[in-house]
Amino acid sequence: xxxxxxxxxxxxxxxxxxxxxxxxxxxxxxxxxxxxxxxxxxxxxxxxxxxxxxxxxxxxxxxxxxxxxxxxxxxxxxxxxxxxxxxxxxxxxxxxxxxxxxxxxxxxxxxxxxxxxxxxxxxxxxxxxxxxxxxxxxxxxxxxxxxxxxxxxxxxxxxxxxxxxxxxxxxxxxxxxxxxxxxxxxxxxxxxxxxxxxxxxxxxxxxxxxxxxxxxxxxxxxxxxxxxxxxxxxxxxxxxxxxxxxxxxxxxxxxxxxxxxxxxxxxxxxxxxxxxxxxxxxxxxxxxxxxxxxxxxxxxxxxxxxxxxxxxxxxxxxxxxxxxxxxxxxxxxxxxxxxxxxxxxxxxxxxxxxxxxxxxxxxxxxxxxxxxxxxxxxxxxxxxxxxxxxxxxxxxxxxxxxxxxxxxxxxxxxxxxxxxxxxxxxxxxxxxxxxxxxxxxxxxxxxxxxxxxxxxxxxxxxxxxxxxxxxxxxxxxxxxxxxxxx
Numbered sequence: 001x002x003x004x005x006x007x008x009x010x011x012x013x014x015x016x017x018x019x020x021x022x023x024x025x026x027x028x029x030x031x032x033x034x035x036x037x038x039x040x041x042x043x044x045x046x047x048x049x050x051x052x053x054x055x056x057x058x059x060x061x062x063x064x065x066x067x068x069x070x071x072x073x074x075x076x077x078x079x080x081x082x083x084x085x086x087x088x089x090x091x092x093x094x095x096x097x098x099x100x101x102x103x104x105x106x107x108x109x110x111x112x113x114x115x116x117x118x119x120x121x122x123x124x125x126x127x128x129x130x131x132x133x134x135x136x137x138x139x140x141x142x143x144x145x146x147x148x149x150x151x152x153x154x155x156x157x158x159x160x161x162x163x164x165x166x167x168x169x170x171x172x173x174x175x176x177x178x179x180x181x182x183x184x185x186x187x188x189x190x191x192x193x194x195x196x197x198x199x200x201x202x203x204x205x206x207x208x209x210x211x212x213x214x215x216x217x218x219x220x221x222x223x224x225x226x227x228x229x230x231x232x233x234x235x236x237x238x239x240x241x242x243x244x245x246x247x248x249x250x251x252x253x254x255x256x257x258x259x260x261x262x263x264x265x266x267x268x269x270x271x272x273x274x275x276x277x278x279x280x281x282x283x284x285x286x287x288x289x290x291x292x293x294x295x296x297x298x299x300x301x302x303x304x305x306x307x308x309x310x311x312x313x314x315x316x317x318x319x320x321x322x323x324x325x326x327x328x329x330x331x332x333x334x335x336x337x338x339x340x341x342x343x344x345x346x347x348x349x350x351x352x353x354x355x356x357x358x359x360x361x362x363x364x365x366x367x368x369x370x371x372x373x374x375x376x377x378x379x380x381x382x383x384x385x386x387x388x389x390x391x392x393x394x395x396x397x398x399x400x401x402x403x404x405x406x407x408x409x410x411x412x413x414x415x416x417x418x419x420x421x422x423x424x425x426x427x428x429x430x431x432x433x434x435x436x437x438x439x440x441x442x443x444x445x446x447x448x449x450x451x452x453x454x455x456x457x458x459x460x461x462x463x464x465x466x467x468x469x470x471x472x473x474x475x476x477x478x479x480x481x482x483x484x485x486x
Contacts, residue, residue, distance in 0.1 A: 056224055056275075057192040057199055066456025067486070068380040068419030069193075070328045071186060072335045074321075074363055076355070077167060077209055078342030079385035079412070081405055083434050084123045084352050085137045086413040087154050091432040092391055093121035100392060104435050111161070112345060113394045113406045119433075120393035120405065123349045132424035139356040142364035143415075148424040149367055149376070150417040151484050155428020155437040158387050158409045158444045163343065166386030166409070167211035170444050173473045177214035180464065182448065183334035184218040184225040185473045186455060189462050194331030197294065198228035201332055203324075205232070205317045205358070206340035216336055220466045222272045227336060230323075232315035294326055308365040318362035325369050328379055342385055345394050346401035367417050376418035380454050384414025391434050411437050414447070420454035422486045445478035453480045 083089060099116040108115065124137045130147040143150070160166035165175040172179040180188070183200040192199030202216045209215065216227030266274040297305070297312035300322065305311075310318040317339050324335040339359055344351035363383055370376040389405035389412075396402075411430045417423065428440040449459040452473065459478055463470040 056222070057187070059191045059193055060189070062189060062456025063458045063461055064456050066420065066454055067377065068454040068456075069190075069378040070333055070335075070375075071183070071380045071382070071419070071451070071455070072324045072328065072366065073182070073337070074359070074366075074381065074383040075167070075171075075215075075336060075338045076342050076359070076383065076385040077206070077211075077338050077340040078163065078344075079166070079387050079389060079407065080342045080355065081344055081348050081352060081389040082154070082411070082413040083389060083391060083405070084348060085139060085356070086135075086152060086415075087411075087430060087434050088122060088126040088135050088137075089391070089430075089432060089434045090122070092119055092434065095119040095433070096121040100433060100435065104431075104433060108410070110390065110406045112396060112399070112401070113390065113392055117390075117392035117394070119391055120348075120403070123352070130424065132426065134424070134426050137352075139352055140360050142361045146364050146367050146417075149371065150415045151421045151423060151425045151427060152413060152415050153427045153442055153447075153481075153484065154411075154413045154430060155440050155442050156384070156388075156412045156414055156444070156447065157437055157441055158412070160387065161407055161409050163210035163386060163407075164212070164214075166407075167209070168214050170386050170447075171211070171215045172217075172219065173445060173448055173475050177212075177217065178219050179217075179471070180219035180221045180225065180473070181214075181216050181227065182451065182473060183216055183227050183336060184221055185452070185462060186334050187225045188221060188464065189452075189457055190333060190455065192331065192333055194333075197291075197327060197330055197332050199332065200225070200227040200334045200336075201327055202227040202229040202336045202338070203232070203320045204229075204338040204340065205315070205320055206338070209338050209340055215338070220471075221464060222275075224272075224275070227334075232320075294323070294330065297322060297326075304369065307368065309361045317359050318365075321362040321366045322369075325366060325373075325375075328370070328375060329373075344389065344404050345396075345399075345406065346404040348389070348403060348405050351404075370418060378419060380419025380421065380451065381417045382414065382451070383416070385412065388412025408435075410435060416484070420486050422484055425484060427481070427484050440481075440483070442481055443477070445474045446481050448474050449478035450481045450484065453485070 083092065097118050100119060105115045124139050126135050126137055128135050129144040132148050134147045134152055136144050136147065158166055158169060160169045160175050168177060169175045171181045187199045200216070218226035262274050262277055297310065297319065308318045308322045310322050312319070317337070320337045324337060327335055339355070342351065342355055367376065367381055370379050370381070388408040390408045392406070394401055394404040394406050411434060428442060429438055430436060431438050452459045452462060459472060459474045463472045
């Protein structure tokens with residue numbers, strides 16, 4: 001039985017007796033009692049829902065003072081090749097064309113290459129930069145300029161081998177759809193500082209996202225915590241603009257009537273999703289004013305546009321990064337930017353050149369811009385994909401592939417900046433062949449725990465009860481990587 005079940009009663013015969021009543025209607029009494037409890041819970045839930053939309057996104061204090069108040073996650077979907085961008089392995093060049101020793105590979109299996117596939121050495125030159133001496137590929141000249149502001153983590157590890165599960169795992173802590181995303185947990189914990197823009201915004205550039213909307217879903221939480229995807233062209237959200245013939249007064253009157261009807265239904269059934277619907281209508285109304293102002297990049301200085309490499313009229317990664325900074329200034333709590341296309345099963349050189357050309361300048365500019373505006377200390381920036389790429393080459397004539405790299409969950413690299421992260425640090429290391437982590441392993445759950453810590457949360461205490469169980473982003477795993485904290 002649930003809140004929507006009917007309560008059943010007994011129809012007694014003509015002769016009533018206490019024995020008959022207890023024997024025949026005992027279960028009915030139980031249902032009546034249970035129904036009373038459920039009704040009380042139902043009324044309480046309806047009352048809570050009636051005030052939830054007004055309160056659920058109000059700013060709230062975390063478990064302890066966190067250095068970060070906002071997050072910008074630059075998700076490089078498809079998985080960049082750490083061996084060609086961040087994790088220089090000269091030994092691979094010496095072994096190029098030969099298979100890795102079986103002792104290194106162990107029982108690892110791959111989707112598109114054999115374990116005895118030939119080694120592919122680094123495809124670009126590397127050099128050290130800044131006072132920190134961090135080593136980067138020549139494909140990242142702009143990141144090299146801010147290397148002392150970032151923390152490179154070269155010892156990342158994931159449990160997932162394929163794109164969709166890997167992306168969903170990194171975002172939700174679970175490999176299948178249905179769990180709340182990192183952005184949802186942050187909004188659930190901190191609320192929003194913006195009344196005129198969504199608390200959690202998602203943008204994408206490049207090709208499709210393997211994990212889809214599960215990456216920014218609120219899962220079993222109310223959908224008010226879900227990410228709102230902004231379009232690259234035209235209105236950021238479809239149907240925000242009023243149709244011809246609908247003036248401001250008519251629209252306001254229509255929304256007031258819809259809200260009245262929704263509140264009446266909310267009081268009757270207590271479904272929190274109705275409150276989300278009410279909040280969505282009001283947000284859409286406010287977006288009619290706030291969104292055009294947000295999207296008008298022509299008000300940015302020429303120097304800023306040039307720093308990002310941004311054409312205000314051209315949808316691309318640079319434009320998304322500049323919009324992300326503008327959103328943070330306007331109180332948006334969490335911004336996801338997905339740049340897809342890093343899946344280099346073939347031509348890892350061309351893939352890296354193309355994607356670095358599209359993302360390197362803008363990623364570095366975002367950190368520079370936040371820093372010069374005094375926003376970097378309270379904004380956590382994260383850059384990386386769902387896993388890494390193999391030290392071995394992928395050549396598959398049947399699939400038309402050559403000189404690529406397969407998926408590699410055992411080791412990959414990300415970087416972070418601002419928001420409580422120690423700058424100028426290179427953390428963790430892999431073996432000479434870039435196959436296994438040998439120093440300071442950082443599991444995906446550890447990364448999630450560390451991100452929440454920067455925001456002021458104990459990842460073991462930030463929980464949500466669903467179906468009788470307390471859930472958290474890190475499931476039953478994860479530890480804060482204290483060495484990367486400022």
